[in-house]
Amino acid sequence: MHPLYGTTAVAGIGMRQYRRGASPLPEQGVLVEAILAACADADLDPAEVDGFVSYGDDRNEPVRLMPALGTRELKWSSVVWGGGGGGIAGAFGLAAAAILSGQARAVIVFRALVEGSSGRLSAAVMAHHLNDHMLAAGIVAPAQVCAIRANRMYEHHGVPKSVAEDLVRASYYHGARNPEAVAYGDDLDVEGFRDARWIAEPFRLFDCSRENDGAAAFLMVSAERARDLKKAPAYLLGCANGAEKGWGDLLENDDAVLYPTAGFRSIARRLYAETGLSPADIDVVQLYENFSAQGVASLIDHGFCTYENVAEVVRFDNLIAPSGKLPINTGGGNFAQGFIHGIGTAYEAVKQLRGESSNPVPDAKICLLAGGPGAPTVSSAIFANEIP
Amino acid sequence: MDVIDGADAPYWNGLVEGRLMLPRCGGCGDWLWPAVSRCGKCGSEAIEWTARAMAGTIFSWTRTWHRFGFTESLDLPFVSIVATVDDCGIRLLGRLDDPDRIDPVMGETITGRVGATRVENRDIPTIIWSRG
Numbered sequence: 101m102h103p104l105y106g107t108t109a110v111a112g113i114g115m116r117q118y119r120r121g122a123s124p125l126p127e128q129g130v131l132v133e134a135i136l137a138a139c140a141d142a143d144l145d146p147a148e149v150d151g152f153v154s155y156g157d158d159r160n161e162p163v164r165l166m167p168a169l170g171t172r173e174l175k176w177s178s179v180v181w182g183g184g185g186g187g188i189a190g191a192f193g194l195a196a197a198a199i200l201s202g203q204a205r206a207v208i209v210f211r212a213l214v215e216g217s218s219g220r221l222s223a224a225v226m227a228h229h230l231n232d233h234m235l236a237a238g239i240v241a242p243a244q245v246c247a248i249r250a251n252r253m254y255e256h257h258g259v260p261k262s263v264a265e266d267l268v269r270a271s272y273y274h275g276a277r278n279p280e281a282v283a284y285g286d287d288l289d290v291e292g293f294r295d296a297r298w299i300a301e302p303f304r305l306f307d308c309s310r311e312n313d314g315a316a317a318f319l320m321v322s323a324e325r326a327r328d329l330k331k332a333p334a335y336l337l338g339c340a341n342g343a344e345k346g347w348g349d350l351l352e353n354d355d356a357v358l359y360p361t362a363g364f365r366s367i368a369r370r371l372y373a374e375t376g377l378s379p380a381d382i383d384v385v386q387l388y389e390n391f392s393a394q395g396v397a398s399l400i401d402h403g404f405c406t407y408e409n410v411a412e413v414v415r416f417d418n419l420i421a422p423s424g425k426l427p428i429n430t431g432g433g434n435f436a437q438g439f440i441h442g443i444g445t446a447y448e449a450v451k452q453l454r455g456e457s458s459n460p461v462p463d464a465k466i467c468l469l470a471g472g473p474g475a476p477t478v479s480s481a482i483f484a485n486e487i488p
Numbered sequence: 489m490d491v492i493d494g495a496d497a498p499y500w501n502g503l504v505e506g507r508l509m510l511p512r513c514g515g516c517g518d519w520l521w522p523a524v525s526r527c528g529k530c531g532s533e534a535i536e537w538t539a540r541a542m543a544g545t546i547f548s549w550t551r552t553w554h555r556f557g558f559t560e561s562l563d564l565p566f567v568s569i570v571a572t573v574d575d576c577g578i579r580l581l582g583r584l585d586d587p588d589r590i591d592p593v594m595g596e597t598i599t600g601r602v603g604a605t606r607v608e609n610r611d612i613p614t615i616i617w618s619r620g
């Protein structure tokens with residue numbers, strides 16, 4: 101069995117989320133609150149936390165959190181390379197690596213984003229790889245980068261554009277029923293979705309996630325330790341991070357077969373091989389959707405459907421809890437739960453496995469966290485509430 | 489203009505002179521893009537910059553309607569494309585003339601000319617593609 105399989109777990113979660121520009125505290129203050137909430141959730145003394153992991157250019161270097169948290173000794177601080185949300189699931193793998201190798205015992209995985217403190221996320225993501233080739237073409241934003249890939253998927257690979265609407269509706273359906281979601285109480289107005297202004301074709305406004313202020317934190321410990329803490333463990337069963345040859349920051353020269361994907365083919369292959377699981381074993385998916393088409397591409401990459409049968413699988417009825425066979429984004433996802441660089445998807449993964457979700461999936465045991473799609477480096481992870 | 493000193497400097501210098509220059513491995517003949525200092529396939533460090541015609545086909549595209557920062561010099565909407573350059577297969581980012589707002593078609597034949605894109609206080613050499 102792979103060393104990551106069921107050997108660590110998320111024992112506590114905490115999140116603070118606000119509308120963009122509405123955070124009552126600066127970024128570090130919001131993050132500290134989220135970390136304290138995660139520790140309280142597990143009933144673990146925050147001073148005992150000895151490791152921190154983040155991704156996506158988070159600006160909160162862990163050593164600076166020590167005074168507010170009362171940290172006794174910092175033993176591990178690391179970040180997953182890559183400017184987009186591609187590293188979100190990989191961050192849990194990095195935390196597990198620290199714990200399993202004995203370099204830290206209680207590790208916080210976090211992401212914090214308060215616009216007043218660190219500016220627009222989209223700008224930070226692009227600063228990572230913006231160059232003169234892109235500037236000259238007028239390609240300066242993640243929406244445009246993903247739009248060009250999406251058109252290739254729709255037009256060259258024959259994916260019907262209608263699936264994007266079903267995906268977005270499913271996120272909103274769940275978000276409308278989640279009191280912690282920014283879209284709580286608001287089902288998607290389908291006419292409004294179809295008539296919304298263009299951003300970059302094929303994306304209209306509601307094909308795009310919109311940023312929120314906030315922070316989320318996850319306390320990871322060994323599986324053994326997690327069983328002694330207050331809440332039921334969400335075990336990490338597997339995690340894969342990286343890129344295969346022909347995918348990456350290649351100035352649009354990715355392998356033609358990989359070009360319209362979300363970059364997860366090798367990730368999914370490894371994740372399933374190392375856990376012994378397959379798409380059929382996944383009860384619920386928390387799907388990072390920066391843009392609608394990339395969410396669809398991610399589902400294809402992770403083996404839930406193909407270019408040919410995508411319209412049969414990515415249907416609104418099939419994507420919603422409790423009745424759908426492939427429930428996705430049961431908290432509302434980035435579109436409707438809120439977008440703090442995707443960290444809300446991991447939050448909902450744990451809530452769903454604990455039975456705390458506002459949109460519970462009956463008897464859900466295994467949850468896939470599909471990380472930020474389309475990034476040069478991507479990652480995904482599988483969590484479970486028991487070890488199969 | 490900023491100092492051009494990256495691995496792709498000959499590309500930018502070529503455009504300034506009105507030519508499309510692209511890098512090819514002197515060892516195995518593979519076209520290499522993004523520009524690199526070493527061919528990952530055969531290990532050769534002999535990079536041969538070679539002129540290509542500004543002729544190709546549309547690989548993919550987007551038409552931008554939202555005013556993103558850094559695009560202030562471009563009239564909305566504008567079309568950005570990924571163009572596959574003939575006789576090498578390298579794909580380049582560029583812009584497509586869009587006078588009649590007709591959606592581009594993948595595989596459509598295009599020809600390019602050198603123009604420029606104003607970004608903040610710089611004029612970046614740019615291949616502007618047209619249909620036919």
Ligand SMILES: [Zn+2]
Nearest residue numbers: 513516527530
């Ligand atoms: Zn070579």
